[in-house]
Amino acid sequence: MALDSGSIVQHPNIWFEDGNVVLVAKSTGFRVHRGVLARHSDVFRDMFLVPQPANGEMLQDCPVIRLADDNPDEVAAVLNILYDQRGYWYHLQVPLTTIAAALRVGTKYAFDAIREEALRRISVCYPKDLAYLHVCKPDDEDTACSASWGNTDCIAIFHLARQLGLDDIIPAALYKCA
Numbered sequence: 001m002a003l004d005s006g007s008i009v010q011h012p013n014i015w016f017e018d019g020n021v022v023l024v025a026k027s028t029g030f031r032v033h034r035g036v037l038a039r040h041s042d043v044f045r046d047m048f049l050v051p052q053p054a055n056g057e058m059l060q061d062c063p064v065i066r067l068a069d070d071n072p073d074e075v076a077a078v079l080n081i082l083y084d085q086r087g088y089w090y091h092l093q094v095p096l097t098t099i100a101a102a103l104r105v106g107t108k109y110a111f112d113a114i115r116e117e118a119l120r121r122i123s124v125c126y127p128k129d130l131a132y133l134h135v136c137k138p139d140d141e142d143t144a145c146s147a148s149w150g151n152t153d154c155i156a157i158f159h160l161a162r163q164l165g166l167d168d169i170i171p172a173a174l175y176k177c178a
Contacts, residue, residue: 074101
């Protein structure tokens with residue numbers, strides 16, 4: 001079933017003309033490459049192994065995969081990392097919103113390398129061993145944490161850790177909230 005392209009808004013940066021699959025988060029479409037997704041995500045690799053129905057949704061001759069309940073901004077953040085890992089992670093300071101997206105979407109779709117890098121970065125500022133809390137300071141440009149991470153972010157990080165079962169981060173997040 002061909003879709004009306006008007007019902008899907010193309011993401012301005014993540015719409016590759018040579019892409020062969022369209023991911024849709026809410027009404028935002030991302031035309032990307034099956035091979036790239038399958039290479040980095042066990043979930044997508046397994047999904048692509050299953051034959052698709054002949055009457056499945058199509059947009060510009062590409063199959064459409066609807067990402068239920070996913071935030072388009074978070075999907076975009078992960079796809080930006082996926083397509084430009086070295087450039088994206090090269091920056092020492094990555095915003096908390098990007099780290100959170102990498103953890104949420106990376107966990108849900110098994111983008112293991114992206115998830116592990118995000119977890120490594122958040123663990124610098126929220127370590128398992130509270131003796132290492134001094135390593136990250138909000139204004140320290142030489143850490144994996146972003147200078148924009150403020151004291152109020154500890155609440156968001158606590159909720160993120162609870163949501164994703166990142167129990168090692170919880171004590172440091174609670175400590176920083178005190």
